[in-house]
Each structure stands twice: as C-alpha cells, then as structure tokens.
Amino acid sequence: MLRGMAPAGGGPKYLALAERLKLALLRGEYGPSLPPERALAQGLGVSRDTLRRALALLEEEGLLLRRRGSGTYVARRATFRARLLGFTEEMEALGVVPETRLLKAEKGPATPEEAFHLRLSPSEEVWRLERLRLGDGEPIALERAVLPLWALEALPQGSLYRALEARGLRPVRALQRLRALPAREEDRLLGVEPGTPLLYLERLSFLADGRPVELVKSRYRGDRYELLVELT
Missing domain, CATH: 1.10.10.10 (Winged helix-like DNA-binding domain superfamily/Winged helix DNA-binding domain)
Known part of the structure; x- marks a missing residue:
C-alpha cells in the first residue's frame, strides 16, 4: 500500500x-x-x-x-527471485538484455576481510572485479566481486557464473544480506544523485564441497531492482 x-x-x-x-x-x-x-x-x-x-x-x-x-x-523493474543465478542469467530469464561494463580488474593478496570470508591465507591472491551491470541499456547495479585466484584462469568476457561452471566450479548455495544505503559520489554511474537510497547486497557463494568461491558486494538502484522471496 x-x-x-x-x-x-x-x-x-x-x-x-x-x-x-x-x-x-x-x-x-x-x-x-x-x-x-x-x-x-x-x-x-x-x-x-x-x-x-x-x-x-x-x-x-x-x-x-x-x-x-x-x-x-x-518504469521497468527487474524482479529477482531467491534463486542462485548470476546477473546475466537472471536478466535473460526476465527477457531483459544484460550488459556488463568492466570498470576495474586486478590480482593481488587477499585483504584480512577477503581472506576470512574466502578461507584463504593472507599470502594467497584473489581476483577483484568492479563492474557496472545494465539491463536493456539502463544501469542497475555497481558490483565488486572477489574470487580466489584458483577459481579463474583468466577474466571472463561474459557471465562470471558460466565461466565458473565451465571449470566445474558452479556455486550451489549462498548467504546473502540486504539493506538500504545512501548513494555515494561514485554511485553516479548508476544515474542517481548522492544520498539516493540504494539496495546494498552482500553475498558469499559456496561450491558443492563447501568451499567459498565468491564474495560480492553490490549496490542496486531501488527503482530498478526488487527481490522476491517465497516464505514457507
């Protein structure tokens, strides 16, 4: 209402x-x-x-x-259901044309936070990817993904989840937290002004053997994204 x-x-x-x-x-x-x-x-x-x-x-x-x-x-809104799919797969399921713009990619030693979540030693390296995610040409999310170096041989050109699946490393479950945060100056890439309410998602994904394989922090436009969860 x-x-x-x-x-x-x-x-x-x-x-x-x-x-x-x-x-x-x-x-x-x-x-x-x-x-x-x-x-x-x-x-x-x-x-x-x-x-x-x-x-x-x-x-x-x-x-x-x-x-x-x-x-x-x-207004077109992407309604994501509580299923473990990558952004590209979710968009395609909704009939929306997905697009990803790589803003930054680097390899380096894991930070203490990354090592803790991904169960790595401080000396182990990780991939860090910062991407702008779009649907039908409109910005939807700014995403920062961190993966263990062993998870990828090279940067994927398309879907990250499909690249992981090709290596037999498809995530099967995840822990996800969602809360509201105000937009920052760097969030102008989403087409919003600083202070605009955004949806902040933090997700840790796991393989079938229990190993964590992906830590993602995303900031979504509230007028372009909603999460549908079925409670039983």
Whole structure:
C-alpha cells in the first residue's frame, strides 16, 4: 500500500486514485507509456490536479518515470527471485538484455576481510572485479566481486557464473544480506544523485564441497531492482 494511503471509504481522492492506478500498472494494463494527462484524467473521471498528485506518488514509488515534455512512462523493474543465478542469467530469464561494463580488474593478496570470508591465507591472491551491470541499456547495479585466484584462469568476457561452471566450479548455495544505503559520489554511474537510497547486497557463494568461491558486494538502484522471496 502507498505511504499515507487512507482506509477504504475515506481520505483524499488522489490517494485512492494512486492505489487504483498502481493495481492497473501491476496488472500490465498500461505501457510502455501512459496516455496524455488530459485524456487520462477524462477517462478516469478525475481532475488533472488529482491525477498529477496520484502520478507523483507512483513516481516516488518507482513505478513511473515522468519526463518533462515527453510524457509519463511505466518504469521497468527487474524482479529477482531467491534463486542462485548470476546477473546475466537472471536478466535473460526476465527477457531483459544484460550488459556488463568492466570498470576495474586486478590480482593481488587477499585483504584480512577477503581472506576470512574466502578461507584463504593472507599470502594467497584473489581476483577483484568492479563492474557496472545494465539491463536493456539502463544501469542497475555497481558490483565488486572477489574470487580466489584458483577459481579463474583468466577474466571472463561474459557471465562470471558460466565461466565458473565451465571449470566445474558452479556455486550451489549462498548467504546473502540486504539493506538500504545512501548513494555515494561514485554511485553516479548508476544515474542517481548522492544520498539516493540504494539496495546494498552482500553475498558469499559456496561450491558443492563447501568451499567459498565468491564474495560480492553490490549496490542496486531501488527503482530498478526488487527481490522476491517465497516464505514457507
């Protein structure tokens, strides 16, 4: 429910309209863009002021993108399910074209934190990859992955998980933590301003024999990413 949503039967009209439009958006009744404001207001039987206030709430939730002089568009969100898949595989499963831009790649001795999580000695080396992940050309995440040097012979050109699978090192389980953090100056690569709420994911992935093989720290755009978890 939208923040400030009034109980049924009361409250400002724009709140009820926002909820009505939200349900229509989630059912896929609009897209990729909404009709012009005048036509939409007339079709819904509301004033343009009421419509604008409702659209502003939906934009705040990340369901709509309003572009001055262009119109109002339905925002595409990548809904990732609680399965252990790589970014490329998740995007392909959603029908979204994945893209990865390598920002930095290096080999070096593991830091104390990396050695602890990956069960390495301080003298052992690791791969460190910093990548910008995109879907349909739009930035979604900034990712920093650390892997033991033995996990990869060379930097993969495409999916990291597929490169690991080719070496018989496909992760089979992972521990993942998720929390909200404000965007930093370097997060402008995601197309957001510093201070914008981001979703921070930290994941440690394991092989079938119990060895940790990947430590990933990612910062996702909240208006482009959501995590769906089934509880039983």
